[in-house]
Every structure is written in structure tokens, then in C-alpha cells.
Amino acid sequence: MAINPDLQGRVYPPAEAYDVGREKIREFARAVKAVNPAHFDVETAKSLGHADLVAPPSFAIIIAQRADAQLIADPESGIDFSRVVHAEQRFTHHRPIVAGDRLTAELHVDNVRAMGGGAMITTRAEIASESGEKVATATSSILVRGEGQ
């Protein structure tokens, strides 16, 4: 099934909020081999001026990929997840993500470009706090490989 070109410009509204927990920050930090104490020790994080444990720079991928899942699961999108390759990723932090944050993501499909039998899709997850404060922008490009690609 071909990728639906009409996806471009589509916006998926925020789904369920994501609660950033201390243990999740610690677990994710260990998983990327982070050792900075601001991920593990609340007092150290506070001494650096943060409200609580600070998430690693790529932590927002958890929230961004949850938002992307809405697009991939959309029957109108035509995306076969087993043929998806991650091509590019960018995080812009408007402020650091800390434990205790309750975050939502609005997903924008910024670009859909046919490539061979497949397509390159660029999405942008605008991550915000419950009060509407902008926290991070996560931009992902995924390549959906066509047959024989």
C-alpha cells in the first residue's frame, strides 16, 4: 500500500498526558549510559537550579514516539511499521524536562515525500506542559521503505 500524500499538513491533537517520573528518568538515563548525577540525585538537580531530576537530552523521544504511533496506527496513513527506518531526529528544548512534568504532544505532519516505492515522512511533536507552556519540539524523519528498498 502506498503512503497517502494527503497526510501532509495533518495535525493529531494531544492524546493522553505523559507523567514524567523520577524512576523513569533514572531508568532512561542508565539505558543511554548517562552518569551525570542530575539524573539520579534530586539535591544535585536542585543545586543546578532545576525543580527536580533532569531528563537526558533525548528523553523526549518517548513522548514523540507515542505521538508518532497515532500516525502509524492511522489506517489512512498506509505506513507499514516493519518497513520504517529512522532517518533523522532533532530535539529543541525550550526548557529542560524534569520529574513531575505532565506533558502532552501535538503531532504535525510537516512533509511527505515519495522516494522510490516508499516515502520520507517528517513529523513534529510540539511538547507542552498542561498549562500550555512550550517545553520541547521533537522533529523526526522516518523512511518507509518500499518493496525491494
Place this chain on the structure above:
Amino acid sequence: MTATGSATAPAFDELETGLEIGRREIAVTRADLVKYAGASGDFNPIHWNNDFAVAVELPGVIAHGMFTMGAAVQLVVDWAGDPGAVVDYQTRFTKPVPVSDTTGRDEPGAVLDVVGTIGALDPEARTARVDLTVTCGGQRVLTKAQAVVRLG
């Protein structure tokens, strides 16, 4: 030119383009990929099941691109002294990182080599762009891997 990493934030005025901020080797095992899958919620079987990976025309189990991206930036975090100082981070994933199965043996399934260099300085914003060179077995696996760090 080499500056050693330290717990204290680097002084913006002492930096110059081309300065190497540090380098490190990251050993990766299949267990690391399972751990990353659990922590991130990315359970794509190409990162933990060899038969599945081969069936979709990969050389075998490969690391999550996001594992490599997340682990490579730790050099920058440790240099900056505060993970919250990394205000922007981007990369392209150019080559997969195959991780061989060394379960039960005390050896890595792959080794990443990371080198960080100051790529640009913005005196108004007082930010430094650190360019990361990330290779595995001599091949570049990330390109345009750039982290922007806010300094005092």
C-alpha cells in the same frame, strides 16, 4: 588542542572553534539494547531478535538509532556539567550499528567511538555547538550530529 571534561561548566570565553572537548569509547551489548527497548518503549524486534532482523534484510540485530544518539551526547553532558544545558540536539542516522551476540562473555557486541569538537560559537546567545563524530568499526554511523549547549 584538548580540554578535559570536568564537573564544572566550561567558560564560554575560553572556547574556540575546532577545540576538542573530549572523546570516549562506548561498549554496546545485546543486553544494552534490551534495556534501551524497555526504557524507551521501542520494542521493534530488529533490536533484539536476529532472525527477524535478517528476514527484513538487515545484517542482524542492530542498535536503536536513538540508543546511539542518546549515548553519544553523554560526552557533551559531562563536559557541560548540566544535562539541562543541552538546548538543541540533532542527527541523521546514516549507517546501522550491528551488535553481535556476546551473551555470557565479558566482551562488547559493538564499540562506538565518539569525538566532540566545538563547531560554532554564538557570542550573543552564549551557546556552543558541539559537533560529534560517531563511528563504529571506522564507519560513520551518525552524520550532522550537533548539540547546542548554553553556557554562562
